[in-house]
């Protein structure tokens with residue numbers, strides 16, 4: 001790569017945000033340009049030159065393209081669409097904090113991302129404020145966490161926290177570390193996938209001062225496993241940060257066992273532990289990405305037993321209306337009564353397990 005392309009600030013500043021810029025790298029018909037412009041009225045676009053370089057311009061169904069380039073399908077309302085699909089407003093005791101589970105919270109520190117994923121849960125309209133959390137807002141959020149000693153795990157999310165300056169992020173992390181009952185600090189970020197050059201020595205040197213830090217990233221397709229993203233993940237893991245990954249099950253992108261297997265095994269090779277596979281949620285304008293639940297159950301069933309347990313994420317639905325994550329899976333229990341459990345293994349063979357007397 002040319003040296004300036006290795007600079008994350010260059011990547012961020014040169015993001016593709018207009019149809020004119022997109023046309024320079026992808027052949028677009030007039031109709032496609034009109035359709036993209038229509039979408040941009042509702043949802044914004046930003047694609048780093050790095051992520052755009054992973055697109056095969058000759059393939060209209062390219063999996064990277066589908067995640068990054070708007071489609072007219074986004075403007076079609078689906079009867080199941082919800083504006084707050086995870087009911088996060090109801091679980092927000094103070095702005096920027098979502099407190100749903102007993103021992104952990106989300107802290108939403110920015111609305112900005114390096115790349116705006118077409119399938120995003122937290123879709124934002126163009127023109128919405130890009131500024132990171134203000135000092136006053138941060139202090140209110142931190143005060144809430146300090147006042148609630150049951151919170152032992154804080155997940156810094158957004159938007160993408162790694163789009164902020166290292167200094168600003170350090171200030172947030174240090175404020176949380178000063179709270180005795182906060183044991184674990186996690187960061188949710190797609191930066192290793194869409195702008196891996198952000199993972200600099202300056203960043204890892206800062207993060208390693210505040211252990212235990214965990215990072216969860218968001219790879220969806222094996223084409224995202226590049227030498228650049230592998231280097232970024234290695235730098236984080238070498239700084240002592242365990243890396244997890246969440247994948248969204250996306251129709252026409254990764255909704256088959258073969259693609260999912262390449263992704264999951266590739267992640268493990270990069271020392272990234274697959275954590276969750278999400279059923280696509282009910283955000284507005286992403287109906288065309290949703291699969292049926294049977295598709296996810298079938299993929300997990302095909303992979304279970306056939307690849308290392310380490311490569312298998314937990315398949316979940318983040319329940320609409322704020323129920324939280326609920327695991328889904330193939331039912332390996334054929335029958336269960338007082339005397340015995342009859343089980344099926346991954347090859348479909350049956351086994352009996354006699355129960356001890358009560």
Ligand SMILES: *Cc1c(COP(=O)(O)O)cnc(C)c1O
Nearest residue numbers: 098099100101104105106155325
């Ligand atoms: C996903 C999520 C968490 C973290 O949950 P884990 O299962 O521990 O990863 C916390 N709060 C909210 C609101 C979430 O959606």
Ligand code: SF4
Nearest residue numbers: 113116117120159190
């Ligand atoms: S990086 Fe995450 S928050 Fe940002 S657009 Fe993608 S899915 Fe949404």
